[in-house]
Amino acid sequence: MSDNRKQTLNNIADLFESQNFAVLSTQQDNQPYSSLVAFAVPPDLKFFYFLTPNTTRKYQNLKANPKVSILVNNIRNNAEDIYNAVSVTGTGVAEVIDKAIEQKALDLFLGKHPNLKKFSQAPTTAFIRIAMHRYFMVNRFQNVVEIKVK
Amino acid sequence: MKTLLNIDECLNAGKDQVGGKTYCLAKIHSHGIRVPKTLCVPCKVYEDYLHQSRLKDRIFFEINRMPLEQMRWEEIWDTSLRIRNYFLNTPVPATIEKNLAGLIDTYCGNNAVAVRSSAPGEDGASTSFAGLHDSFLNVSGTGDIIKHIKLVWASLYSDAALLYRKELGLDIQTSRMAVVIQELVPSDRSGIFFGLNPSSSNESVVESVYGLNQALVDGDIEPDRWILSRSTGNVIRHTDPVRKRYAAPGNTGIMFHDLEDHEAQTPPLSPDEIHQVWKTGKRLEQIFGKPQDVEWTITNDELIILQARPITSTGFTETDDKRSWYLTLHRSYENLKTLYDKIEHHLIPEMISEADKLKQQDLEILSAQALCSEIERRQKIYDDWVKIYWADFIPFAHGIRLFGQVYNDAVAPEDPYEFMNLLENTGLKSMERNSLIEKLARMIRNDKDLKTALENERIPDPGHPFRMLLDSFVDQFGDLSCTIGSGSECEYGENAIIQLLLEFAGRPAKSRKSNEIDTTQLKDRYIKSFPVDRRDFAEDVLYLGRESYRLRDDDNIHLGRIEAGLFDALQEGRRRLVDPGTTANDIEILLKAPGLSLTQKDQNQEETIFSDKTAIEKWISSRQIVGHPAGPGISSGRARLIKTPQDLLSFKQGDVLVCRGVDPNMTFVVPLAAAVVEERGGMLIHGAIIAREYGLPCITGASNAMKLIEDGNQITVDGYLGIITCRTEDL
Numbered sequence: 016m017s018d019n020r021k022q023t024l025n026n027i028a029d030l031f032e033s034q035n036f037a038v039l040s041t042q043q044d045n046q047p048y049s050s051l052v053a054f055a056v057p058p059d060l061k062f063f064y065f066l067t068p069n070t071t072r073k074y075q076n077l078k079a080n081p082k083v084s085i086l087v088n089n090i091r092n093n094a095e096d097i098y099n100a101v102s103v104t105g106t107g108v109a110e111v112i113d114k115a116i117e118q119k120a121l122d123l124f125l126g127k128h129p130n131l132k133k134f135s136q137a138p139t140t141a142f143i144r145i146a147m148h149r150y151f152m153v154n155r156f157q158n159v160v161e162i163k164v165k
Numbered sequence: 166m167k168t169l170l171n172i173d174e175c176l177n178a179g180k181d182q183v184g185g186k187t188y189c190l191a192k193i194h195s196h197g198i199r200v201p202k203t204l205c206v207p208c209k210v211y212e213d214y215l216h217q218s219r220l221k222d223r224i225f226f227e228i229n230r231m232p233l234e235q236m237r238w239e240e241i242w243d244t245s246l247r248i249r250n251y252f253l254n255t256p257v258p259a260t261i262e263k264n265l266a267g268l269i270d271t272y273c274g275n276n277a278v279a280v281r282s283s284a285p286g287e288d289g290a291s292t293s294f295a296g297l298h299d300s301f302l303n304v305s306g307t308g309d310i311i312k313h314i315k316l317v318w319a320s321l322y323s324d325a326a327l328l329y330r331k332e333l334g335l336d337i338q339t340s341r342m343a344v345v346i347q348e349l350v351p352s353d354r355s356g357i358f359f360g361l362n363p364s365s366s367n368e369s370v371v372e373s374v375y376g377l378n379q380a381l382v383d384g385d386i387e388p389d390r391w392i393l394s395r396s397t398g399n400v401i402r403h404t405d406p407v408r409k410r411y412a413a414p415g416n417t418g419i420m421f422h423d424l425e426d427h428e429a430q431t432p433p434l435s436p437d438e439i440h441q442v443w444k445t446g447k448r449l450e451q452i453f454g455k456p457q458d459v460e461w462t463i464t465n466d467e468l469i470i471l472q473a474r475p476i477t478s479t480g481f482t483e484t485d486d487k488r489s490w491y492l493t494l495h496r497s498y499e500n501l502k503t504l505y506d507k508i509e510h511h512l513i514p515e516m517i518s519e520a521d522k523l524k525q526q527d528l529e530i531l532s533a534q535a536l537c538s539e540i541e542r543r544q545k546i547y548d549d550w551v552k553i554y555w556a557d558f559i560p561f562a563h564g565i566r567l568f569g570q571v572y573n574d575a576v577a578p579e580d581p582y583e584f585m586n587l588l589e590n591t592g593l594k595s596m597e598r599n600s601l602i603e604k605l606a607r608m609i610r611n612d613k614d615l616k617t618a619l620e621n622e623r624i625p626d627p628g629h630p631f632r633m634l635l636d637s638f639v640d641q642f643g644d645l646s647c648t649i650g651s652g653s654e655c656e657y658g659e660n661a662i663i664q665l666l667l668e669f670a671g672r673p674a675k676s677r678k679s680n681e682i683d684t685t686q687l688k689d690r691y692i693k694s695f696p697v698d699r700r701d702f703a704e705d706v707l708y709l710g711r712e713s714y715r716l717r718d719d720d721n722i723h724l725g726r727i728e729a730g731l732f733d734a735l736q737e738g739r740r741r742l743v744d745p746g747t748t749a750n751d752i753e754i755l756l757k758a759p760g761l762s763l764t765q766k767d768q769n770q771e772e773t774i775f776s777d778k779t780a781i782e783k784w785i786s787s788r789q790i791v792g793h794p795a796g797p798g799i800s801s802g803r804a805r806l807i808k809t810p811q812d813l814l815s816f817k818q819g820d821v822l823v824c825r826g827v828d829p830n831m832t833f834v835v836p837l838a839a840a841v842v843e844e845r846g847g848m849l850i851h852g853a854i855i856a857r858e859y860g861l862p863c864i865t866g867a868s869n870a871m872k873l874i875e876d877g878n879q880i881t882v883d884g885y886l887g888i889i890t891c892r893t894e895d896l
Contacts, residue, residue, distance in 0.1 A: 020785040039361035094222040098229035151788060156230070157888055 023162055024060060027150055028102050031056050031087060036042040039065065041076035041109075048076055050145055052083070053131060055124040063105065063145040064112050064124045068136055075095045075111040083145060104108070107165075109149040114142045168210050168261060169268035169346075172203045182207040184283030184343035189473050191455075196452055197256070197541070198445065199469050201279075202348040204272055208285065208341035210261060211318050217258040221225040223251050223390035224322065225337050231791075231846075231866065233327060239847030240866050242566060243323040243793065250573055252319035257311060265314075269307045273346065277305040277414075280313040281345040282320060286334065296327040298342070302379075303349060303414040310346065316574070317344045349414065350469055352377050354433040356388060358446040359478055360456030361395065368401065369393045369456075371442050371848040373433040375413030375424055378460055378471075385421070385500075386410055389432045391439055398443035405432065422500055434463075441468055449473050490609045496563045501709055504561050508716060512553060516723040519546060523730030524640065533751035536738055540758040543731040550727050558720045561713055565849050568710025575694040575703070582848055586684055587691070587707060589858060591715040594722040595832045595851075596858055602833055605634055608670035616670065619663050635662075642722070661814045668837060672818040718851060721828070735760050787873040787891055793846055794887035795853035796863030802839035806830070806876040821882055823874055827852030835859055842884035842889055844870050864889060 037054045040047055050073045052065040063085055067074050077083055088102035114121055114135065121142060125132050134140055148165045166178070175191035177675070187205045194200045215221040227248055233241065257265065282298035299320035301313045320326065321342045326335055334340070356373030372381060372388040373708065380386040390404040410421045434442070442461060445468060449457045453475065460472040477486045496504065523543065531539060557595045565588065572584035608618050608631050615631055618624075625632040639662075688707070695703045738761045741747045747755075755761055805820035807813055816822070816834040826845035827835070832855045841856040846866025856863035862884030870889065874880060879892040 023785060094225055097226055157789055157791040159895055160785060161788045162785050
């Protein structure tokens with residue numbers, strides 16, 4: 016692995032660790048839809064986990080069309096953001112996984128969000144795993160690098 | 166706090182508000198020593214202006230576009246130019262302006278004043294970076310004074326200040342600037358006083374010139390110099406220079422005039438006056454507790470202190486980098502005029518004549534020994550011209566910048582590069598060369614037999630119109646394949662240029678862009694923004710700017726011809742080295758010549774620098790790369806990375822030229838290009854100039870473009886935004 020790729024992946028991992036929430040984009044019938052989700056990722060960044068009630072629009076959307084994208088950034092809502100903020104967009108395919116079988120993944124998720132333990136236990140809460148294909152890291156306003164993870 | 170303080174209020178306001186320069190003057194004044202009538206716009210006004218107008222956000226955006234440490238000097242100048250233009254275009258909020266204008270009107274009326282910087286921290290105790298921020302002489306009228314206050318504020322981000330930002334502690338969040346408004350003292354004589362001679366602790370130094378002391382400080386006029394006893398003030402020795410000129414306030418800064426005969430023969434100071442300067446200097450030392458570096462002037466026989474600061478080492482000389490050299494590139498209008506005369510009437514004709522002489526000499530008839538000497542001679546000629554290039558040609562390029570600044574100050578255009586429109590179409594030598602290439606290509610296009618012959622590497626006999634024009638081209642501009650790089654490329658010979666001409670012929674005729682902007686109207690607006698009595702000056706600066714723009718390119722073409730002369734001699738030497746008929750003795754002689762050896766120079770040397778394959782790897786690719794927009798337009802094409810000069814010869818119509826920096830001797834492929842991308846930054850570099858002449862999208866300062874873009878990849882160059890987008894697979 017080149018230093019450049021390694022460095023970029025490290026930067027993405029650092030950003031993901033520093034942030035609790037991501038914007039998830041789904042779509043159905045040509046209508047995109049964005050939601051805020053609490054997330055967690057494994058160190059290799061190949062998957063992206065979140066929980067959602069199975070009555071939500073995002074759930075319905077991703078069941079109908081599993082191609083989704085996520086966005087994580089560290090903006091602080093000030094003028095400096097335009098250059099200092101780092102933003103990562105990811106694309107991939109989402110699927111509902113079994114909480115009982117994927118216990119390790121759920122532990123990873125709850126390790127980061129212990130407050131959601133009760134929420135995770137509800138039978139109507141779905142555990143979603145996105146198999147990530149690519150990440151796009153944007154910094155300094157318009158510099159964009161693209162990384163394939165699958 | 167008031168928006169304008171008089172000198173009695175400055176001590177109370179504190180150094181943090183009024184800056185070092187004003188605070189010192191206020192202190193001197195409080196001890197009853199005469200200083201010019203002084204007012205101060207405190208830092209608070211600067212802060213309120215920046216905050217209320219949201220200018221702070223825009224400056225932050227500009228400074229952070231790219232890490233400053235990655236910028237070349239030219240890019241830093243561009244950044245500074247853009248920031249300066251923001252200040253010019255951002256009005257002072259109405260409430261502040263009303264208040265400030267009222268006070269300026271009351272205190273200054275219609276009197277001419279000097280508007281100077283007074284940054285807290287400037288003239289600090291340990292190092293001095295005097296001159297990084299701007300001062301303006303001879304400003305009058307409330308509106309004009311406010312405009313110049315903004316320009317002094319803007320100079321907090323001057324290119325020089327950005328270069329020395331670390332030493333200055335320049336920080337957009339905390340840096341501030343106060344402005345001094347001073348009565349313009351008519352200087353009969355002026356000078357400096359050094360309380361402690363740096364080379365002898367028992368001595369003090371007085372230097373003096375007729376007129377303004379700016380010329381002394383800038384080193385333009387050699388002063389009278391007296392070394393005094395530090396304790397008694399008695400003169401130990403006097404250096405008597407040849408006195409010819411004096412400086413007086415001019416259109417931009419200062420102008421020089423000849424001294425009257427009696428002045429030229431008399432030192433500017435009498436013994437009594439020397440003593441008075443020393444005595445006042447000693448008093449200042451008592452007031453501030455340290456030996457002082459004092460600037461003073463005498464008007465109507467009255468001594469007035471303009472400035473005093475502790476003697477410090479200068480920050481500039483302590484650094485061992487090139488920044489202090491860059492600072493010398495800032496030339497005054499007067500200096501540039503002299504330089505122009507030297508370049509246009511002496512250096513360029515000498516270069517042309519030198520290159521012609523080299524071309525005419527028959528190298529084949531020289532003995533081995535004579536050829537060897539000739540190579541040495543040509544190497545020396547070339548080296549000497551390179552030195553002149555750095556000493557005179559590069560500084561003359563500042564003429565473009567001076568015009569840009571004068572234009573922006575006068576017109577305050579929305580686009581800080583609007584002035585470039587008035588510089589284009591100056592008849593660049595490289596454009597002349599390119600139109601000759603186009604003419605040759607047209608001959609091929611219109612003559613099928615000629616095309617077939619050339620494709621089969623048959624060059625028409627002498628006397629054929631194409632051959633005649635080609636020979637005349639090679640005479641004028643050299644064999645392109647020789648002039649674009651090291652002598653090793655010469656072996657491509659005429660075939661290389663034929664290949665290039667065939668490529669040109671394969672595309673429809675293309676001319677340079679038709680100028681869509683009405684330059685007559687633009688010029689008219691520029692000239693009319695000056696008062697009638699200053700319009701000649703406006704014309705002169707424009708002329709200087711255009712000449713600077715033209716010569717910036719032409720000098721490289723001429724230097725390229727001299728370099729080609731050196732290559733011709735080296736090539737002749739190389740030919741003889743491999744010629745079986747050359748005697749062993751001659752080979753021994755030839756091998757003594759610089760640049761000749763039996764093993765061919767490693768032609769791939771350049772290649773190895775670039776073939777850093779680890780940087781480009783499959784799992785990561787750049788989607789967008791940001792540089793500076795240097796030529797408007799948008800275009801897509803195959804990226805053609807120019808790693809070695811040979812790469813140019815296989816450049817194809819519609820390719821995007823991607824390189825470290827376009828050398829003027831490379832610009833002949835630009836008409837074939839869809840767009841130009843350069844790693845090297847700046848709006849005024851050759852690639853950008855030529856791209857604009859052809860109306861091509863151009864991006865400069867795209868750091869690491871050569872590593873991030875893969876040769877052959879499809880890229881889109883957005884010359885409006887300065888963004889290169891690389892085509893990647895679908896999501």
